[in-house]
Amino acid sequence: MARQLEKTVGSGSRALTILKDLNVEIHAGESVAIVGSSGAGKSTLLALLAGLDTLTRGELSLFGSSLSSLDEDGRARLRAGQVGFVFQNFQLLPTLTALENVLLPLELSDTGIDARQARQWLARVGLEARVQHLPKQLSGGEQQRVAIARAFVTQPTLVFADEPTGNLDRATGGKVADLLFTLNRESGTTLILVTHDPQLAARCDRTLTLENGRLHEGVSAAALHHVPDGVDHQ
Numbered sequence: 001m002a003r004q005l006e007k008t009v010g011s012g013s014r015a016l017t018i019l020k021d022l023n024v025e026i027h028a029g030e031s032v033a034i035v036g037s038s039g040a041g042k043s044t045l046l047a048l049l050a051g052l053d054t055l056t057r058g059e060l061s062l063f064g065s066s067l068s069s070l071d072e073d074g075r076a077r078l079r080a081g082q083v084g085f086v087f088q089n090f091q092l093l094p095t096l097t098a099l100e101n102v103l104l105p106l107e108l109s110d111t112g113i114d115a116r117q118a119r120q121w122l123a124r125v126g127l128e129a130r131v132q133h134l135p136k137q138l139s140g141g142e143q144q145r146v147a148i149a150r151a152f153v154t155q156p157t158l159v160f161a162d163e164p165t166g167n168l169d170r171a172t173g174g175k176v177a178d179l180l181f182t183l184n185r186e187s188g189t190t191l192i193l194v195t196h197d198p199q200l201a202a203r204c205d206r207t208l209t210l211e212n213g214r215l216h217e218g219v220s221a222a223a224l225h226h227v228p229d230g231v232d233h234q
């Protein structure tokens with residue numbers, strides 16, 4: 001839940017207000033698409049909602065805990081095992097194999113290392129034959145499948161996906177999206193998905209548009225296709 005959320009970066013004449021007076025409430029089990037033009041602040045918003053970044057003003061809570069009252073370690077503990085991420089550029093660790101990448105969140109959470117569980121997730125995303133491959137030995141679609149297995153392996157309550165099909169061709173992106181929605185439904189996770197793709201957004205329970213630093217319900221064609229009239233430069 002966010003109330004009157006503001007995010008300003010830089011200071012003085014270089015200050016840039018990316019988000020302002022932003023309000024949103026997302027309930028457990030919902031799938032929510034966030035759309036908006038490039039530069040609208042979507043990635044900034046996801047980082048804030050996940051407690052990866054700090055807000056400038058307002059109130060923000062995750063799983064009922066106020067994020068502003070927690071330090072970085074406290075926010076990391078709140079996330080561990082409960083939050084999964086899928087990024088546009090996959091963000092796999094290049095020196096780790098597919099299996100090791102999927103094991104990483106288990107090592108960081110209290111769940112402990114369970115190679116069998118990680119292998120099962122790789123099988124679930126269709127990569128049982130690729131467990132020992134390094135990211136550079138995998139196609140883009142395969143890398144994103146590893147990233148999806150990594151996001152779900154801890155059985156999180158909430159998954160954030162930031163343009164997960166943005167770096168993939170249409171056919172591969174479609175398959176990755178199918179996988180993401182299938183796992184989301186089967187696992188009963190809350191999904192917060194940033195996308196430029198109206199068809200992908202339409203598969204979510206609701207769509208929110210980020211425009212001029214604020215979120216509003218629904219989608220306007222303008223928000224998907226036009227260059228933003230921009231965030232406030234103060």
Ligand SMILES: Nc1ncnc2c1ncn2[C@@H]1O[C@H](COP(=O)(O)OP(=O)(O)O)[C@@H](O)[C@H]1O
Binds near residue numbers: 016018038040042043
């Ligand atoms: N730390 C930062 N310092 C300066 N500008 C930033 C910073 N983070 C983001 N921005 C700017 O804020 C705007 C929103 O960025 P972003 O959240 O990445 O947008 P989106 O994901 O919607 O494309 C962009 O103009 C970006 O350049």
Ligand SMILES: [Mg+2]
Binds near residue numbers: 044
């Ligand atoms: Mg972005």
